[in-house]
Amino acid sequence: MNPPALVTRSLYKRFGGITATQDVTLTLPQGARHALIGPNGAGKTTLVNLITGMLPPSSGAIELDGHDITRLPAHRRAQRGLVRTFQINQLFGQFTPLQTIALVVAEREGMGARAVRALCRSTSVVDEAAVLLREFHLTDVMHSKVVHLPYGKQRLLEIAIAVAGQPRVLLLDEPGAGVPAGESAEILDTLAALPADVAVLLIEHDMDLVFRFAQRIAVLVNGALLVEGAAADIARDPRVKAVYLGEASHA
Secondary structure: OOOOOEEEEEEEEEEOOEEEEEEEEEEEOOOOEEEEEOOOOOOHHHHHHHHHOOOOOOEEEEEEOOEEOOOOOHHHHHHOOEEEOOOOOOOOOOOOHHHHHHHHHHHHOOOOOOOHHHHOOOHHHHHHHHHHHHHOOOHHHOOOOHHHOOHHHHHHHHHHHHHHOOOOEEEEEOOOOOOOHHHHHHHHHHHHOOOOOOEEEEEOOOHHHHHHHOOEEEEEEOOEEEEEEEHHHHHHOHHHHHHHHOOOOOO
16 A cells, blocks of 8 residues: 655644644645645644745654655755645746746756756757646746736646646645636636646635635644544534634535
């Protein structure tokens, strides 16, 4: 049996006298569709930073495909297939989507620091980039500068960049944040079409997006896991309603 794609074991993070995460244990099987939710200040971003190596844990362990990565730096985790997006986009505004994806593909294939124009003349690179751009609804803007793209398209490009790195585990940090309602359907369509073998952890405030996407949901409150379970069970859980969802039922 294959090991889980990602495991956190009793993760703690303390900042002086403040405990930001406490005893967080999560398991993402291969191909998981998992969501992490919780009120503001629950510790979600801290947890993601621990998983991706942006912060060292005070105690606990992290495993990727059965290997302990607790002490690996962020770039080594990314090389092993642990990839994230950010709440605020990290895009180069003067590049086009085609140039952006071409750079990611070239970096992944070890092609070195070639000029962007040279990369965009490489048939293999351009072909792969074009397939990704089509899958992420970006073909119509592939030659436009990123700075001029609608915000929803920029968020789609961020996810395309992450997928171009061929991740084993993909952490999506609020992909719907700031996206107008008219463009959010493309975000959901893209999430639904992510590669089936990639384990996905979605951190998101948009409950409609969460319940449409996730098979399992973990609820973080005050740095600790309140409950974890199937999406339908979480929607009905009175503890979750009390601290986060109000009385709205998604069952």
